[in-house]
Amino acid sequence: MAVVLPEAAIIVAGGSGTRMQSQVPKQFIAIGGQPILMHTIRRFYEYNPALQLVVVLPQNQIAKWQTLCFTHVFEIKHAVVAGGITRFGSVKNGLAAITAPDGVVAVHDGVRPFVPVAVIREAFAVAAEKGNAVVAVPLKESIRQIFKTKNKALDRSQYQLVQTPQCFRLPLLRRAYALPEEPTFTDDASVVERFGQKINLVTGSYENIKITTPEDLLWAEVFLKATKTKDS
Numbered sequence: 001m002a003v004v005l006p007e008a009a010i011i012v013a014g015g016s017g018t019r020m021q022s023q024v025p026k027q028f029i030a031i032g033g034q035p036i037l038m039h040t041i042r043r044f045y046e047y048n049p050a051l052q053l054v055v056v057l058p059q060n061q062i063a064k065w066q067t068l069c070f071t072h073v074f075e076i077k078h079a080v081v082a083g084g085i086t087r088f089g090s091v092k093n094g095l096a097a098i099t100a101p102d103g104v105v106a107v108h109d110g111v112r113p114f115v116p117v118a119v120i121r122e123a124f125a126v127a128a129e130k131g132n133a134v135v136a137v138p139l140k141e142s143i144r145q146i147f148k149t150k151n152k153a154l155d156r157s158q159y160q161l162v163q164t165p166q167c168f169r170l171p172l173l174r175r176a177y178a179l180p181e182e183p184t185f186t187d188d189a190s191v192v193e194r195f196g197q198k199i200n201l202v203t204g205s206y207e208n209i210k211i212t213t214p215e216d217l218l219w220a221e222v223f224l225k226a227t228k229t230k231d232s
């Protein structure tokens, strides 16, 4: 009989959202009437209501988040921990809040609210089997390498765009995050790869955008409306 591993998710929302240039912290901006972060958390709850959820926020936003949860009657159970200066620091703090000795943990950007549940499911399943699973999509546009004064076309079939969730067996992620931080650590896959593990890619989704700049919000509103119409 297959052993069912405990599952957890660290939703990182501890960034400063500088590219969004908004007064309201990016993760709290409402789309479809609710903060982005609530949409994101709901996707993971839909995947597995028993999942241990850890949300990472800047220390000075935690009280505001608690108020938002009260106002929006947001009742999905989750722990909240304070973030670090970098994403690496935030993930590390989130990881420290997970007490299970083993299991599978997903790390997901709080500002990717449209991750399909099927993608979450596939990432957890592959990580349970192989130790890690990182969601990525093929490039839809041409790419060029930039040099000081020149640039040249690259073969885009050799590249993929990396998304989250990025899922790992807990002991592996804990050992990888004990490494000293490096500037090249832009995500969890880069940390685990530095630790010496081969990364397994699973197919992501073009819907799974990271809300980063103001026009992403327009897309998000349209996407939510379109999916609501489809469902009703």
Ligand SMILES: Nc1ccn([C@@H]2O[C@H](COP(=O)(O)OP(=O)(O)OP(=O)(O)O)[C@@H](O)[C@H]2O)c(=O)n1
Pocket: 012, 013, 014, 015, 016, 017, 018, 019, 020, 026, 027, 056, 083, 084, 085, 086, 087, 088, 090, 091, 108, 109, 110, 111, 112, 210, 211, 212
């Ligand atoms: N110190 C940090 C930096 C980033 N993140 C999180 O990592 C995810 C991806 O980062 P990004 O979208 O780039 O967010 P910001 O760092 O907030 O944005 P920017 O780079 O524009 O300032 C986000 O959910 C962000 O909140 C985090 O938890 N802690």
Ligand SMILES: C[C@](O)(CO)[C@H](O)COP(=O)(O)O
Pocket: 087, 109, 161, 162, 163, 164, 186, 187, 188, 210
């Ligand atoms: C983790 C990530 O979303 C994968 O694409 C990405 O690396 C975050 O990068 P950012 O520079 O913090 O936006």
